[in-house]
Amino acid sequence: MWALGCIMAELVTGQSLFPEEDLCQQLIGIIDLLGIPDDVSLMPLGIDAGSPSKLREKVPEERLSPAGFDVLRGLLQYDPKDRLTAAAALRMPCVESYRRLRKIGEVAFGAVSKARHVGTGEVVAIKSSRHSGSGGAALLLREAALLAACRENPAVVRLLEVVRGSGMDDLHLVLEYVGPSLHDVIRRRGIPFTESEARRAMAQLLAGVGSMHADGIVHCDLKPGNVLVGEHDRRLKICDLGLARSAAAPPPDEQQVDGTVGYIAPEVLLCEKDCGAPVDMWALGCIMAELVTGQSLFPEEDLCQQLIGIIDLLGIPDDVSLMPLGIDAGSPSKLREKVPEERLSPAGFDVLRGLLQYDPKDRLTAAAALRMPWFAPMDD
Numbered sequence: 001m002w003a004l005g006c007i008m009a010e011l012v013t014g015q016s017l018f019p020e021e022d023l024c025q026q027l028i029g030i031i032d033l034l035g036i037p038d039d040v041s042l043m044p045l046g047i048d049a050g051s052p053s054k055l056r057e058k059v060p061e062e063r064l065s066p067a068g069f070d071v072l073r074g075l076l077q078y079d080p081k082d083r084l085t086a087a088a089a090l091r092m093p094c095v096e097s098y099r100r101l102r103k104i105g106e107v108a109f110g111a112v113s114k115a116r117h118v119g120t121g122e123v124v125a126i127k128s129s130r131h132s133g134s135g136g137a138a139l140l141l142r143e144a145a146l147l148a149a150c151r152e153n154p155a156v157v158r159l160l161e162v163v164r165g166s167g168m169d170d171l172h173l174v175l176e177y178v179g180p181s182l183h184d185v186i187r188r189r190g191i192p193f194t195e196s197e198a199r200r201a202m203a204q205l206l207a208g209v210g211s212m213h214a215d216g217i218v219h220c221d222l223k224p225g226n227v228l229v230g231e232h233d234r235r236l237k238i239c240d241l242g243l244a245r246s247a248a249a250p251p252p253d254e255q256q257v258d259g260t261v262g263y264i265a266p267e268v269l270l271c272e273k274d275c276g277a278p279v280d281m282w283a284l285g286c287i288m289a290e291l292v293t294g295q296s297l298f299p300e301e302d303l304c305q306q307l308i309g310i311i312d313l314l315g316i317p318d319d320v321s322l323m324p325l326g327i328d329a330g331s332p333s334k335l336r337e338k339v340p341e342e343r344l345s346p347a348g349f350d351v352l353r354g355l356l357q358y359d360p361k362d363r364l365t366a367a368a369a370l371r372m373p374w375f376a377p378m379d380d
Contacts, residue, residue: 001083005075011148012063033058034076063151065174066120067097068161095165095172098126105181105225107240109139114177124160127173137171139242144173146241149215155208157228157239175239179231182287183224192294195348202288202351203375204236209284210366212238213277216247220275222283223263224290245275261306262286262298267360269307278360281369285355292343313338314356347374 009017017033020026035053059072074084098115101123105112110129117124127143129136140162147159158176165172182201186193193201205227212219219226221243228237243258257268258275265282268275289297297313300306315333339352351374354364364372 001075001085001089004086004089005072008072008075009059012068012151013059014151017058034078065161067163090164095126095163095170097163098124098174100126107226107242109136109143109242112175115174123177125157125175125177126163127175129171140171140173143241143244146217146244146246147173147175149217150212150241153208153211153215155204155211155236155238156241157237178228178237178239180229181225182227182229182236185229186224186290186294190294192343193291195292195344198288198291198344199348199374201236201291202284203370205238205284205287206366206370208236208238209280210370213247213280213366217241217244218247218275218277219244219280219283220258221260221263222280222287223260224287225260227287243275247277257303259283261301261303262296264303264306265360266307266310266358269303269310276360277365278363281355281363281365284366284369285352288352288355289339292348293339297338314358345374347372350374 006017018026018029020029032051033054035051055073055076056069059069061069064072071084071089074089077083097118099118101114101116103111104114104125107127109131110127112125112127115124115126116122127140129140131139144159144162147156150156151158157178160174160176163172163174164170180188209219209222219238219241221240222238226238226240228239229235230237257264257271259265259268259279263283263286265279268279286297298306298309300309312331313334315331335353335356336349339349341349344352351364351369351372354369354372357363369375
């Protein structure tokens with residue numbers, strides 16, 4: 001149980017709790033961090049009697065909630081008799097600590113509810129899996145690990161804690177509550193974003209996605225429904241990492257099409273490549289077009305129709321193997337007709353066109369997109 005406490009602290013801080021390299025130094029490190037217990041026989045190690053615990057400084061509240069800290073502190077008790085057992089630890093933070101207010105969305109593997117902590121009154125979002133048993137728990141724990149890896153990224157929703165429900169495999173993610181989805185904002189306002197509004201939104205999304213890619217994480221399901229808009233500061237945050245992958249992970253044994261129809265990159269639709277960073281850039285291009293037009297760029301409802309819609313809108317590339325889909329060879333791009341200059345300037349269109357390249361190797365990266373001239377006048 002002590003070792004699990006050390007692992008828990010390392011998960012939320014990203015650093016070993018006791019990095020000392022020999023046994024004596026580790027013991028001194030433990031006492032220095034946790035303070036002196038009543039057993040004064042530890043005094044000869046040179047640490048003042050009555051020194052307070054520094055554990056909360058090492059694991060601050062922005063990294064671990066009070067409920068989570070109670071678990072950590074219970075695991076790191078000096079006296080083995082006082083240390084939490086596994087069963088006792090699992091009974092501590094539970095979903096019953098929160099009162100659900102209303103359902104606010106459906107996500108890749110479950111549903112999200114707005115909730116309030118019954119003790120502190122903090123408003124949060126709780127994500128629950130629609131899959132029962134260990135399968136659902138595994139999916140949520142996988143997503144929790146990816147969210148923890150993104151904890152320094154201000155453009156990704158923050159994981160507060162993982163809580164348990166009625167059974168061993170009944171897990172729930174407690175997330176910061178941000179606000180409505182970008183999809184809902186687009187639909188409610190009824191008019192497209194201005195170009196300056198779209199530029200500010202895209203700058204945030206590109207920076208956030210670029211940071212994810214730098215951390216080796218690909219979202220694989222970017223869309224307006226998976227972007228949240230802050231209720232007060234209007235800042236954008238990426239959510240729902242249920243389909244996200246580590247770029248270092250081996251591809252799945254079976255080819256699969258991940259994502260949401262309308263935002264899936266052509267190479268994924270053609271089953272040519274597994275989900276990599278360029279698929280996120282394609283999805284950002286679709287989001288950008290939707291911001292400035294108020295309409296989905298590819299409104300088709302199935303994968304085959306979306307592929308045909310992409311080729312019809314962007315024209316035929318050099319790869320004539322796409323010809324059997326029934327679109328004339330040499331058909332020109334209609335993207336400028338779909339996104340006219342009164343909605344997006346030439347500089348903005350260069351960004352959009354760069355994100356919507358057929359070949360993933362030709363597609364803009366997040367860093368390259370942010371260097372484009374369109375993002376220079378960010379003071380508007």
